[in-house]
Amino acid sequence: MIAALLLPVLAQVAAPAGPALPGPALPGPALPGSDGKAGKMAALLPQGDDRLQACLHLAQDDPDAAIRTAGDWLSESKGDAKTFPYQCLGAALARLGQWEEAEQAFLEARKALPESETIRRARLAAMAGNAALADRRYEAALASLDLAKAGAADGGDADLAGGIEIDRARTLANLGRPAEAGEALAAARKESPDNAEAWLLSATLARREGRLADAQAYIEKAVELNPVDLQTGLEAGVIAMLAGHEDAARKSWQSVADADPASDEGKAAKAYLAQIGAP
Numbered sequence: 001m002i003a004a005l006l007l008p009v010l011a012q013v014a015a016p017a018g019p020a021l022p023g024p025a026l027p028g029p030a031l032p033g034s035d036g037k038a039g040k041m042a043a044l045l046p047q048g049d050d051r052l053q054a055c056l057h058l059a060q061d062d063p064d065a066a067i068r069t070a071g072d073w074l075s076e077s078k079g080d081a082k083t084f085p086y087q088c089l090g091a092a093l094a095r096l097g098q099w100e101e102a103e104q105a106f107l108e109a110r111k112a113l114p115e116s117e118t119i120r121r122a123r124l125a126a127m128a129g130n131a132a133l134a135d136r137r138y139e140a141a142l143a144s145l146d147l148a149k150a151g152a153a154d155g156g157d158a159d160l161a162g163g164i165e166i167d168r169a170r171t172l173a174n175l176g177r178p179a180e181a182g183e184a185l186a187a188a189r190k191e192s193p194d195n196a197e198a199w200l201l202s203a204t205l206a207r208r209e210g211r212l213a214d215a216q217a218y219i220e221k222a223v224e225l226n227p228v229d230l231q232t233g234l235e236a237g238v239i240a241m242l243a244g245h246e247d248a249a250r251k252s253w254q255s256v257a258d259a260d261p262a263s264d265e266g267k268a269a270k271a272y273l274a275q276i277g278a279p
Contacts, residue, residue, distance in 0.1 A: 052087060055091075059088055063095040069088070074086070083124075087106065087127075090103075103131035103132045110125055122155060125145070126163070129142070158191045158192060166195070188202075196221075199222035200235060230259060233255055234252070234256050246276060249276070253270075
């Protein structure tokens with residue numbers, strides 16, 4: 001990846017919408033997958049228990065072995081000590097794409113903790129919600145994410161609250177509730193103003209609703225916070241094109257295509273460039 005994407009969004013001025021160029025929907029959750037990256041779920045997991053960390057590393061490299069390890073660990077655990085093996089079990093199941101089973105493991109891990117463990121319970125509910133979201137079971141995802149939202153608020157963890165609101169926005173958008181998705185993203189921007197993803201998704205939602213001036217303002221902030229992000233570069237080009245700024249759109253898409261031509265974003269950028277042709 002190049003050191004920086006030369007995104008010209010700061011020079012863009014919103015204008016009446018141009019051609020209805022297709023653009024990306026709200027990006028999905030960053031969950032463990034075949035690319036070997038732990039993603040958002042690993043970031044939600046606690047970092048203080050050595051045995052849990054060993055099990056989580058095993059879950060990334062050999063999820064079947066981690067499932068067996070977690071099962072043995074559960075059989076010897078009692079009370080709130082069950083939360084760690086359940087977390088490892090959930091991570092291993094998610095690594096295998098067994099989302100509903102992973103969701104249930106995370107909910108069991110949450111259930112094992114006393115109610116006084118507000119933040120840990122919120123994180124586990126968020127992981128359960130992410131698993132359901134990855135499985136496209138949006139009502140189940142929202143139920144868990146609402147639990148997580150309440151816990152994060154009670155525990156005063158603004159960054160966690162912001163991340164949860166982002167996932168709630170994705171879920172609500174997929175449920176066909178864009179106004180509530182917008183409210184969730186507004187909350188995310190307030191709770192975690194340095195979270196570039198909140199601004200990117202706000203831009204995407206505003207663009208889908210035809211609010212190009214808002215979309216432009218949001219994408220500028222997303223670029224400021226994370227100038228090398230491919231999804232941000234792709235979205236910046238879509239917004240520019242719909243606002244009638246073809247040259248700016250071309251530069252944004254070309255920067256994405258040059259940065260990683262084999263990625264999904266790079267392929268989409270090249271397709272958009274092919275649509276508008278040579279300058």
